[in-house]
Amino acid sequence: MLLSILLTTTFTASAQPEVAQWKRFELTFTGPSSGNPFTDVELKATFWHTNTHDTIHVEGFYDGDGCYKVRFMPTILGRWNYRTTCNIPALSEKSGSLHCIPSDQHGPVRIKETHCFQYADSSSYWPIGTTAYGWIHMPEGIRRQTLSSLEAAHFNKVRMCVFPKYYTLCKEEPELYPFPIKEETGKGRTFDFSRFNPAFFHHLEKQIDALNALGIEADLILFHPYDKGHWGFDSLPMETNLAYIRYLCARLSSFSNVWWSLANEYDYVKAKTEDDWITLIKAVRTADPYGHLCSIHGSTATYFPYWMDELTHTSIQDEAPVEEAGRASILYNIYRKPVLLDEVCYEGNLSSRWGRLSGQEMLHRIWQGLLCGVYVTHGECYMRHEGNDTIFWAKGGPWRGESWKRIPFTRKIMESLPGSLQMADVSRDVRTATTGEGCYLVYFGKEMRDTWMFNLPAKNASYPPLKPGTKFRIEIIDTWNMTITPYPDIMETGAVSDYRLYDIHHRKIRLPLTPYLLLRITKVEDAL
């Protein structure tokens, strides 16, 4: 699906190619393969829109075998011109143009109204992601299975590592490494960290494109601590880390579905200080001309200074904010950016306490976050054969659990809402969320009841307060069993009594005495 124009070093003008908005335009040049082309050749290109004069500077990269590439993601419809510069004259001053045409894709995910997301084409995006750290490093059969699993569950984001993972539950050697092997001995292998292995990156790119075809954002983890001397990727010199970031960004910034996650459990990476992480974050922001979403993830309850301007959202590991109703609002209120909780423990059967939630509890924590306007990432770690299993969280593969089956239904409910959610009466009513547009969600979580007296808070976030005489219809949603049952009666709010509005007849809603119920309460017009 990629438009690739092969150009020789004796550049010749070609017909103006068409590129769909937010897809990839790629220029290929042939150049020297001697010396160290990864560091010796500095190829750059400038793209500018002929009407708006928007200008994007991109870096080219060496792709092996004397082949140099420049990639570009056109962000605005219409004609773009480009010109290269290079310290090798043969690759410099190459120019041309392309025509950006409407796309069938939504484009990259952007921030919307401080706490939410949307695609570049303004369509809404509610992140419901999962975790498969090492899936791209598994054999092809497992990778295919992983993609089917992700598709079946309708996840729209996956956390995944660039570097392979060496950890109790995942110790396979990958077929490909990001750096060329220098020496292979019985004890292991050493790498040439002054070069990259293009085959590895071709493989990575193929997986990211496969995710894109399924509408899934690749939340790409650039560093992680699960190595500890095995390959040494967690303790590279800073110069190598920075070269790796530049190379990765040169290759991948033109992929619309890439997010940058600087690290998983950054504080467990013993070779890097917080100042190092800040340097690396800034390097990503400099190297990526499109401003892809960017964050970093710590160990349990370790909060990076997420207020850093360069970070677009949080990527927190902490279950505390979603263990009680309404509490994730503390994060929503503190951070002036979207709040992602990328680990709140996972569904699974491990003995480790981070991997032994029931499916119900996993889904419940996702809902506890959603009601507060924050986003909770799923993960599944079921071990069937001790140490020799395709536990999804580590390797991908087939699902074993129960919560993933509820994700399509969860997304359907969220995507039906007229706007983003937040607590209607923050810190005072912990289970009523509002979209501000005559639509509320009330979530009961584990509390089972046979009736609920209809009542809503007068306060409605920063929207106008709820008025007496407002009529509502109600649907009883069983988030676990995935049923939506319209309630037969229309409720009507009376006068405000101690900050709340009850039905004028103080009617109660009959409930089925099951857990994980959600009420969708929608304003109806008088005509009904």
Next chain:
Amino acid sequence: MLLSILLTTTFTASAQPEVAQWKRFELTFTGPSSGNPFTDVELKATFWHTNTHDTIHVEGFYDGDGCYKVRFMPTILGRWNYRTTCNIPALSEKSGSLHCIPSDQHGPVRIKETHCFQYADSSSYWPIGTTAYGWIHMPEGIRRQTLSSLEAAHFNKVRMCVFPKYYTLCKEEPELYPFPIKEETGKGRTFDFSRFNPAFFHHLEKQIDALNALGIEADLILFHPYDKGHWGFDSLPMETNLAYIRYLCARLSSFSNVWWSLANEYDYVKAKTEDDWITLIKAVRTADPYGHLCSIHGSTATYFPYWMDELTHTSIQDEAPVEEAGRASILYNIYRKPVLLDEVCYEGNLSSRWGRLSGQEMLHRIWQGLLCGVYVTHGECYMRHEGNDTIFWAKGGPWRGESWKRIPFTRKIMESLPGSLQMADVSRDVRTATTGEGCYLVYFGKEMRDTWMFNLPAKNASYPPLKPGTKFRIEIIDTWNMTITPYPDIMETGAVSDYRLYDIHHRKIRLPLTPYLLLRITKVEDAL
């Protein structure tokens, strides 16, 4: 108790005066009283320590009646020299010295180890404050009563406004205003905002000194929204706000017990933007040469960007973090500075939901914070005679409630601890706090039980994990009834089982089936 050296404009050297460390040294000069001495005369002084060469630049101020003052708080023992500069030659180049001698006071409160406080002399300070916004604007009888109340309750911090408060529950006109009255009509009064009223500031200073004599920090609120056109102090031009900050800091920075609170409910002050607040915060930090503690307070769940370097601690209004056990740790983990929750609702009998906690609930919320290493401010609002009462939170006066009586006991428990508190196994065990030094607190809150199986987490914050074979004695503390009951048996930890260590005999502690119990669990040596 103030050392005041009266100097005429024809300056003469006096004998080197002695000033106790962190107390006030004051120079007085006579100068012009014509024109506008508040703005026309720019008097400054530099103090430098003759050995360490520490240098402190202070601003002088006009105190009315042709009298100019320079105040200085010596921070280091030994000899300090000083020299003035002024745009009025008669007040310039005045020089002299003083000798700083040991003090009987602790000095200003400073940050200790990121999340805690200590006095300048390194003695520990656990803030347990209360709220009396308008107390200094009340008649003398009430003020005297306020000071006795504060003393009886052993509070060591009080939130109080510089400007008088005009609010439903507090509408008295004060005797003194910070600005001179320009015109007084039947409809109200107008002020000359280009000048200050020294009598008002003399009065304010006397109250701050009276607090200091009781060991109470004055958490001074510089701006607030409770005015709304009545006097106009909430909507002064920025130039006046900045002049007021300079004047206040020139007068008060030498008071060791002053904290700066830029605002109460800053977001309700409609005439100021967040950028204005940032400007004002920076102005305070510039005008105060000693770096007194500095924060700002918002309305419910409105979190200022407390990560600003210029803010030394948070001053949050939100009850959400202390409604469940352990949840205040979210704030502790996010902010890299001490966390103060300066409003979590108050004890009282108001119809407003922020002022109707029981005494038990008020104290309970204070303890919920303390266990997580954060500090919760008390407040009391009992209304007896509708609209004509000395509700403490607004005006000071006598206590009416119940929680204040427990503050001396609460402080005694906290001050007995060998170190600061934090959750031992954060986000996983919500009721066990550790000091890291063989001392734990386990708080049961509202949960009543007749036994508790002795067990502690293996994880002990960032300290070495708890070891099997450790012996502990236990005291059962009733935080409400203020009793401490030693438990007869010594417990001994066995092997780690699923992250916890139980007594080797799996013994249970008998408990009295009452709420608000706290266990103090202290390591004992084998000899016992």
